[in-house]
Amino acid sequence: MRSRSTMRDVAALAQVSLKTVSRVVNNEPGVSPALAGQVRTALEQLDYRHNLAASNLRRGQHTLSIGVLLQDVANSFSAAILRAVEDVSRIRGVVVFAASLDEEEERERQLVSNLISRQIDGLLLMPATSDHSYLSHEVRTGLSVVVVDRQVIGLRADCVRVDNRSGARVAVEHLLSHGHRRIAFLSDLPSIETAASRQAGYLDALRSGGVKVDPDYLAVGLRGADVATDAVRSMLGLEQPPTAVFSGRNELTMGAARALRQAGLARSVALVGFDDFTLADSLEPAVTVIQQDVDAEGRLAGQMLLERIAGREGPPREIVLPTTLVPRGSGEIPPP
Amino acid sequence: MRSRSTMRDVAALAQVSLKTVSRVVNNEPGVSPALAGQVRTALEQLDYRHNLAASNLRRGQHTLSIGVLLQDVANSFSAAILRAVEDVSRIRGVVVFAASLDEEEERERQLVSNLISRQIDGLLLMPATSDHSYLSHEVRTGLSVVVVDRQVIGLRADCVRVDNRSGARVAVEHLLSHGHRRIAFLSDLPSIETAASRQAGYLDALRSGGVKVDPDYLAVGLRGADVATDAVRSMLGLEQPPTAVFSGRNELTMGAARALRQAGLARSVALVGFDDFTLADSLEPAVTVIQQDVDAEGRLAGQMLLERIAGREGPPREIVLPTTLVPRGSGEIPPP
DNA sequence: TTGTCGGCAGACAACGTTGTCAGGCGCCTT
């Protein structure tokens, strides 16, 4: 296994100085065409590959790399964000370190630290932590940070997210307006800001609708579709089962839909989910959801990050995108 | 904005030599506890962050980073691979550059070149190119490469994939055995090895089943669900419409299912898809698919890559995973 | 002819880190 050739090797072959090779590689002016040709031949002969690590070390400028830390790159929501960020980054030649946090605070800290060591220019974060002040030193020393999907806490950083609370309220009001009073709520870990806000929206709507909150209808801390299925199944066994379900995240909605179908109640118990998901419109009945423009969210977040890296100054910006209720059938089922 | 402090700064504050700081940071032996404590205090005071770029430059060892180039990180198949690779990588502290190729050869070449410049240790590739010999120089100079999902061509590299041809044959034979003779085939770009192999399997099955191939039932070059929907819709308008559809990729299957549903034929035209997808079991009727163990594929590929990076020698290994036909209803519909 | 100027090329140091080696100090042995 040969080792990669360096500018020094190229210089030796082309019989020029190392610096001249550097000039040719970087398309700097001040090299006569003849010499440049000589150098280029040598570069090709030796299959020269530029070493960006060394270059960046010397230049001390941007590395054209960012970190994108998401909840789970295999989840369609995170994946869509990643893809959107990748697309805006590619245009400027920026590459992306991607990683999943699985809501583990410690993993977030370790990954951030690791990526900082690798001199990333920016960080796009869907945080697992609920306090982001640990990043303030990094921001002070030049790291650009944009938080996506969740609120920033304890840090002056840009943020792109949706109004989860009002989105959830709209969903539950939709069910109330169809006559439901026994509305279940499925939620992820309450430590997740998004989940907590959606729960707050659920409570808001019940309260202003004059409906008492029944803890039997509240299932929180659900971490996946299967658990959501179980939760709904057991609620359906209650003496007074819920007549409608509001589910706080796409995976939970799929789990809830399965539970209803298996119980033969898909057409009699209403269902509204937060987050759209593939094939939501193809189920029977099609699933009513609170939709957010994930692609726009990712693109905006990516753009804001790149702008910050490019040097934009100014106070942190918070972009709160709207959500849309998409009625498809499941959410318009009346109570019995 | 202050600049990050270096070992030199720490050394100055702790009144020791730079090298002693290096020893403490790297947990090397040979520093008295007293001095080490002094240094650690200084490290904390200055919020020292290790510079891996400089470290790697000097050490000339592994950078503990790999590139993962997939078709589209937002596609559930690619995303699942990415996630599996991430999981095996994280264990060894390896970080992942992720990117989407969208079947564009030029993008693959550029990304590879960019990542090589960043000194990645390995490359996990779902190639857009059909000739991978351009990588042989990189392999010779120390890059480990594993190709996933598709065959390797012109390069001595490891590979993890499924037997697409036989999987497709099984799917079509399944339809034949239920009595179908007019079986449509939906496929992606024929330049994609996977798509071509599946088409070959389709043709194999028809031939050995004694069924003549009808070009009207062949729709190739379909790049997304919508196009697949259109293709199926127009086939259903034929004088002799197909009685069954075999779809060559998950997105196309979703598109086909939609077309059948919209035409009111979901229960009368059979459908089998290659690749499983979320909610395939929740549609009406549930969709019969050729399933592959994507998670295993990603994990294996990642492990092989990390082993190569760790120095495993020997000839390239090719792992061909089996596929499974999962009958769910849509594929068992008989012809009229 | 001399002085100057522009274009080109190379020597050198530096980015932040680590491997190598040499030196100093205290302690033990003879």
Added chain:
DNA sequence: AAGGCGCCTGACAACGTTGTCTGCCGACAA
């Protein structure tokens, strides 16, 4: 007391690159 050994510590060079500066050469003007 002299020698030797082990433990710490630091000076130095090097990884591959690039910014700065100096110097050379030929051409042109005075």
